Amino acid sequence: MTDTPAAHDEGSATKQRLGALALGAIGVVYGDIGTSPLYTLREILSGKDMTVVSGTVLGVLSLIFWSLIVVVSLKYVTFIMRADNKGEGGIMALMALAQRSLAGSPRARWILAIIGIFGASLFYGDGVITPAMSVLSAMEGLEVAAPSLVPYVVPISLVILFVLFGMQRHGSAKVGAWFAPIMCIWFLVLAVMGSVQIVRHPEVLAALSPWYGIKFIFVHRQAALFAMGGVVLALTGAEALYSDMGHFGKRPIRLAWFCFVLPSLLLCYFGQGALLIHDPAALKNPFFLMLPASLLLPMVLLATMAAVIASQAVISGAFSMTREAMSLGYSPRMAIVHTSREQSGQIFVPWVNRMLLVLVIVAVLMFKSSGNLGAAYGIAVTGTMTMTTLLALVVARKMWRWSWPLLVLVGILLLAIDLSFFTANALKIAHGGWFPLVLGLGIFTMMTTWRRGRELVMREIKQSGLALAPFITNIAEHPPLRVPGTAIFLTANQNAVPHALLHNLKHNKxxxxxxxxxxxxxxxSPVAEAEERITITGKGGDFFGIELRFGFAEDPNIPLALTRCARSGLAFDMMDTTFFISRENIVPDVKRPGMVLWRDHLFAFLARNAMSATAFFQIPGNRLIELGALLEI
Incomplete structure (x- = not known):
């Protein structure tokens, strides 16, 4: 049986689309992990009690190889990417998916929320370290290419970072068009550089055997534990494979990894290892010393572009995670700017951009070199990896119905690896690992305080509200003066009279x-289904209740959503509609149960500086009346 021309054309189109998406994934997803060869091997072998001899180099290469296979290929690409939340990935999407699988257990959901928030908080720490580390390591190629420019490495890095963060307001769509070609060239260059060295010294391929890694651990013991902390540098960016799944899909990301990115990375690492075995002095910078002197400056330029792309991916990830955190109620509302009319994922969050820039500049000035930053890098990455594993295991048990023996077996294997890496990096806390931890703990405190504070506010609103049904009955018996038009009152409780309605009736009569x-x-869920977006209920008389539902990856636009109510017989004329909202003025009260006083004050500060709900929901200002309300928590 032969294929018809139509089927052949359809198959060709599908393959072309798959290839295009895989190419795009190379440009966006793999920037972080793709720049790891700049510094990984150098940082590991420059550690305490390490000597650059054949056995040590082969042992470290074996650890890097098997870590990439087990952690990235098996854990993330094969296992974790199965846990998609309607196509979306990332730790916040995974947390929401895990919580949905435990809908009937509030305590378990709270534990999952803590795990997810902590992992997300550490991701922000990684978002600070990655741009600083990538750009510094690229510019340090000048130490080999032009030693006279060494004093300018930090200033030039700062200029590049200022330009990078300044570009964000214009969006990454235009620059993103160059990402894929540049990263393809980058990975091809990595592969060629490594292949040349491997051909010269093919004995380095012995490191493919896990025996060398096992022997390295038993021989070096404590030094091996420090080395494991450095091996994590080869895995940074693995979380991006999962986070960007919604943009490209599973198949393109997997295709790009197994067919192009992984082989290129391994060739580069093994090429550096081959060079070091036969020239230990190359440890100064084994990546750039694989090249002839005439190609060093062009390589510094290419490495800088790759570092910028790696940084861009992390920054964009921080923007997307912030929007998800806001939607799920774990972050104060902030202004979001859409930088593309075609792609909803192309967003810019000014406040996050400013804070990241300040913290990245602080990191560069504080650590001054990629070697010093290496001690700070791994703790955030391994912490997020561990939290991701815990959430994925919950999904595997509750949604995929894995048996307990299989779950325990996979869980022990993955957690043993994650915790080994985390422990190895914990040894570096005093040497810089404290930096992303402090950042992560600060963000964790803010997110949990905001979530708890909003719960207390909702509790107070519900407890202090009048019952709606008797109120409507009373209005029918004693009707007040009526004015034309529609009044919409934003409320969290459909069964209570909104404060704004009471104030309007009391003062305006x-x-x-x-x-x-x-x-x-x-x-x-990232996107609400059409049938669950709107629920309309009659409350009696001329009162109606409307519940609008949005996915956490969507932008809540209330006026646009209300236009769809006409299909259900409740049409709105925006020029004849007035929105009423109560703006709560939070006052901490030590006598009320809830949070400790300093967290009450923190929540009040965040609430005062948060973007207004009306702006967040895109309600036009000329159709809005805000009424203040004093609220004690």
Missing amino acids: VLHERNVLLTVEVLE
Whole structure:
């Protein structure tokens, strides 16, 4: 049986699309892990009690090889990427998926939330270290190419970082068009550089055997533990494979990894190892010393572009994670700027961009070299990896129905690896590992305080509200003066009278002809299904209740969503509609149960500086009336 021309064309189109997506994934997803060869082998072999001899080099290469196979290829590409939340990935999406699988257990959901928030907080720490580490390591190629420029490595790095963060407001769409070609050239160069050295010294391929890694661990013991902390540098960016799954899909990311990225990385690492076995003095910078002198400056330029791309991927990831955290209620509302009309994922968060820039500059000035930053790098990465594993195991048990023996076996294997890496990097806390930990703990405190504070605010609002049904009955018996139009009251409780409605009735002595209680709910799915987006209920008289639902990866646009209510018989004329909202003024009260006083003050500060709900929900200012309300927590 032969294929028809139509089927052949369809198959060709599918292959072309798959190839295009795989090419795009190379440019966006693999920037971070793709720049790891710049510094990984040098940092490991420059550690305490390490000597650059054949056995040591082969042992380290074996650890890098098997870590890439087990952690990236098996854990992330094969196992973790199965846990997609309607196509979306990343630790916040995974947390929401795991929580949905335990919908009937509030305590278990709270534990999962803590795990997810902690992992996300450490991701922000990684977002600070990655740009500093990548750019510094690329510019340190000048130490080999032009030693006279060594004093300018830090200043030039700072200029590049200022330009990089300054570009963010214009969006990465235009620059992103260059990402894939540049990264393809980068990986091809890595492969060629490594292959040349391997052909000269093929005995380095012996490191493919796990025996050399095992022998290295038993011979070096404590030094091997420090080396494991350095091996993590080869894995940085693995979380990006999962986080960017929603943009490219599983198949393109897997295709790009197994067919192109992984072989290129391994050839480069083994090429550096071959060079070091026969020239231990090359440890000064084995990556750049694989090249002839005439190609050093062009390689520094290419490495700088790759480092910028690696940094861009992490920065964009921080923007996306911030939007998800806001939607899920773990972060104060912030202004979000869409930089592309075609892709909703192309966003810019000014506040996050400013904070990242300040912290990255602090990191560069504090550590001054990629070698010093290497001690700070691994702790955040391994912490996020561990949290991701825990959440994925919950999904495997509750949603995929894995048997307990299989779950325990896979869990022990993955957690043993993650915790080994985390322990190895914990030894470096005093030498710089404290930096991303402090950042992560600060963000964790802010996110948990905001979440708990919002819960207390909702509790107070629900407890202090009047019951809606008797109120509507009373209005019918004693009707106030009515004015034309529709009033929409944003509320968290459909069964209570909104404060804004009471204040309007009390002070203005009027009620609109039609009154709508509007509640906005963010789901634990990235995109809401069409049938669950809107629920309309009649409350009696001229009162209606509307519940709007959005996915956590969507931008909640209330006016646009209300236009769809006409299909259900409740049409809105925006020029004849007024939105009412209560703006709570938070006052900490030590007598009320809830949070400790300093967290009450932190929440009040965050609430005062958060973006207003009306702006976040894109409600036009000329159709809005805000009424203040004092709220003690």
